[in-house]
Each structure stands twice: as C-alpha cells, then as structure tokens.
Amino acid sequence: MAQVILENVYKSFQRGSREPDENRAGISSGSHPTAVLRAINLTIQDGEFMVLVGPSGCGKSTLLRLIAGLEELTGGNIYVGDRLINDLPPKERDIAMVFQNYALYPHMSVYDNLAFGLRRTMKGRQKTNDRQQATGDRQQDPDLIQNSQLTTYNSPSLPLWAENLLIFSTRKLPKGLRYQSEREKMIEQRVREVARILQIEPFLNRLPKELSGGQKQRVALGRAMARYPQVFLMDEPLSNLDAKLRAETRSQIVKLQRQLGTTTIYVTHDQTEAMTMGDRIAVMNAGQIQQIASPLELYNRPANRFVAEFIGSPPMNFLPVQFKAPLLITHPQFRLTLPETWAASLQRYDGQTLTLGIRPEHLSISPPAPKNLPVQVELVEALGSETYLFVRLVGANATSPSLQARVESDHPVRIGDQLWLSLAPNKIHLFDNKTGQALDPR
Numbered sequence: 001m002a003q004v005i006l007e008n009v010y011k012s013f014q015r016g017s018r019e020p021d022e023n024r025a026g027i028s029s030g031s032h033p034t035a036v037l038r039a040i041n042l043t044i045q046d047g048e049f050m051v052l053v054g055p056s057g058c059g060k061s062t063l064l065r066l067i068a069g070l071e072e073l074t075g076g077n078i079y080v081g082d083r084l085i086n087d088l089p090p091k092e093r094d095i096a097m098v099f100q101n102y103a104l105y106p107h108m109s110v111y112d113n114l115a116f117g118l119r120r121t122m123k124g125r126q127k128t129n130d131r132q133q134a135t136g137d138r139q140q141d142p143d144l145i146q147n148s149q150l151t152t153y154n155s156p157s158l159p160l161w162a163e164n165l166l167i168f169s170t171r172k173l174p175k176g177l178r179y180q181s182e183r184e185k186m187i188e189q190r191v192r193e194v195a196r197i198l199q200i201e202p203f204l205n206r207l208p209k210e211l212s213g214g215q216k217q218r219v220a221l222g223r224a225m226a227r228y229p230q231v232f233l234m235d236e237p238l239s240n241l242d243a244k245l246r247a248e249t250r251s252q253i254v255k256l257q258r259q260l261g262t263t264t265i266y267v268t269h270d271q272t273e274a275m276t277m278g279d280r281i282a283v284m285n286a287g288q289i290q291q292i293a294s295p296l297e298l299y300n301r302p303a304n305r306f307v308a309e310f311i312g313s314p315p316m317n318f319l320p321v322q323f324k325a326p327l328l329i330t331h332p333q334f335r336l337t338l339p340e341t342w343a344a345s346l347q348r349y350d351g352q353t354l355t356l357g358i359r360p361e362h363l364s365i366s367p368p369a370p371k372n373l374p375v376q377v378e379l380v381e382a383l384g385s386e387t388y389l390f391v392r393l394v395g396a397n398a399t400s401p402s403l404q405a406r407v408e409s410d411h412p413v414r415i416g417d418q419l420w421l422s423l424a425p426n427k428i429h430l431f432d433n434k435t436g437q438a439l440d441p442r
Helices: 060-068 110-121 125-138 142-149 160-170 182-198 213-225 243-260 271-277 295-300 305-310
Strands: 004-014 033-044 049-053 075-080 095-098 231-235 263-268 280-285 288-293 317-324 328-331 334-337 353-358 363-365 373-382 386-393 403-408 418-423 429-432
Touching: 004 060, 033 060, 033 288, 049 060, 049 271, 060 095, 060 231, 060 263, 095 213, 110 182, 110 213, 160 182, 182 213, 182 243, 213 243, 243 271, 263 271, 271 295, 280 295, 280 305, 288 295, 288 305, 305 353, 305 429, 317 403, 328 353, 363 403, 373 403, 386 418
Parallel strands: 049 263, 049 280, 095 231, 231 263
Antiparallel strands: 004 033, 004 075, 280 288, 317 328, 317 353, 328 334, 353 429, 363 418, 373 386, 373 418, 386 403
C-alpha cells in the first residue's frame, strides 16, 4: 500500500493526434497542442478510497491512465510511495487497473484470467517477502493475512518460460500427471482465496462468455486483487451493469477495499457512486480539479457553482437575486432576509446581483407569503416514498429555467396547480455572479 502524489501534472495532445475518446469532443484541426489536464495537484493517502468525478471529457480517465503509465506526462510528477514513477513502464509501477470493459481474455478460463498477472510477476523470494512486509499490517481479514504469507517460496529451478510451458501443456491431463511447481501452488492458493472472497469459486472453469455482466466484473476485480498491488485504479467499472447490480457491486467494492486497505483511485461520472463510495472526492471539470473534500462537505459547502450543480440529485436550483445590505435579497417574485451569519461576507456586494442556490429537498410547500416563491406545477414525478415537482415561477417567461422541489409523497399535487414554496434559510447558497465562486456565510 502507498500514498499517491500528483504534483503539478499537465497533459496535452497535439490536435489531430490520437486522444482518448473522452477528450475528442471540441478538438478542432490544427497543429497546436490542446491541454487536457492543467495544474493537477492531489495527494491520495495510504489506504484511502479517492473518487475522481466529473462530466464526460473533463480528463478524469486520462489522469488515471497517466498514473497507470498508459499515457505519457506532458509535465509534473507522479509519486507512488517514495518512488517517482514518471519514467517507469506500467509493469514496474506495482499498480493494478480495472477497466470499464472488463478486459478479460476470452479464450482463458476464469481461473487463468485470475492467475495470468501472478504468473508474470511472482518470480522469487525477495520481491514477495517485501510485499508481505508492506501489506501484512494492513490486512483486516484473517484469510487475507494467511494468503499473503503464502507468497514465500523458493526460486524455480526451471526458467519461467519453461515452467509456464509445462503447466499449460499438462493442464488437461489427469490431476496426478499435471506439472505443478511450488510457484504454481502458491498462485493456485491465492486465486482460490480471491475467488472465495468475490464468490466466484463455482465459475473458475468457465470462459468469460459464459458469465453474466456482474460475474465478469468480479473476475476483473479479482485479477487486480490477486496481485496485492500498492494501488488500485478503477475506470468506471460499473457502467455496464444494470441498476440493481450496480448497487450490489458498489457496496461489494467498498467492503473489499476496506478489507484490503489498498489505496484506491476510482473514476466515475455518476455522482451517486462518488457520494456513496469515496472517503474523499475530487470534482473535475475542463481538465482541472474544482474541489477536493469529503462527500458531505461537497454537498453542504460546494466551492463554486459547478460543484453545487454537479453534486446532488436532483441538482441544485439557481435564481438571480439582488442583494441589499445588510441582509435583504430580492427577486421580482419574492424577498427574503438572510440569517445574520451572512452579514460579514456580503458587505462588499451591496447593490449587486448574486446567484442564489437552493437544493430541491430544501424547498417545501407553504402558505402564501412575500418571502415564499409563487410557482406553477409543470410536471409531477411520484416515486412512492417522495414526489419530485418541476415548477416555474408565476409570471416568469417561458425561457426562464424551471425549478425542482422534492416534497412528501402524501401531499397531493397535480400538473397546473399553483403553489407557494418556502426556502429553508439556513440551506441557502450564494455565488458570485462573475466568478461562480461560493460565498461563505461564516
């Protein structure tokens, strides 16, 4: 396990060159380089589950590929532990990556897919003893501790290529006639232990085409786990699964990461995944990190309008308001006095236009009042436990943005109804109109 440090990382592609798919949008022809990542500074602590989240094209997958060594840095440094890995090839970085498309070998059984990386890396006593020392203290599952201790073995007497040739050429013979070195025995024990943890033991003899999407994903996870790398990289591994299976696999990945204690960097565009999985989240947009914080801090104290809109489902509502000192905000349809905590931070904005943000769950149906919003219901989504309302301010033109409100399901509402919505005063967010930066009420 190891800390990962990204220090002033830059990545550019020449226009017309072969960029990753997520970066192709908006690239025009020409000879000048296009910056995909700019001034990325991020430290992932040893054993931390860090999530990179952002819209398609923001550079999060490119950043993951730079850490893995699949892309070449334009500028900056990447450290894993105390090693600078800028110029190391992928196989020497001690990093395991789980891809969106599983990347399983279709002609190999599940067992051989899990064992493939081990057969390439388990070569001798010194390296595996070092790994045992590095990982032994972090293991929480007793079976995992026992398994990590199985990696001590004598160097094979045969060359590695000859040993693998014997293993593959005798694998279909009766069990007593198969060649199995001490090294292969260690690999088998580790593969079976990982298969037990992931509950894929019954599928070890199957080919990938005989597996469901969830089973394939667990095999891909197992192949990464079996190597006991210093760092796991996961690039949207759940995007090909249905909603129910996504939720199940999501909780399973978090549980496994807690058991193994392996530093994990997880890429997704799904903010629900990010909020439920990460110890911390780095929100990215247009090749830059917008904010790094815990899930609840991102939700309660977004750094700017982009983060506020991206984090939360449904997204935050925004309205232009006029501020008048000391604490009054006005809009053509309502006027509201802010809590005293806003006084100091808003002094210099007297007479200026700000953007008010309020989440759908912080709007509630209330009696008519000057401080409440008069709205007309345009759409109702009844989900059983709660109801989402899509509304528009009364008197607003057709091009003005609609608002969303989340209300109790036992409150009957129909399309066309006119309501008054109150804003929870202590849940209001205000943003600078020019910079988009959030204003802090403290």
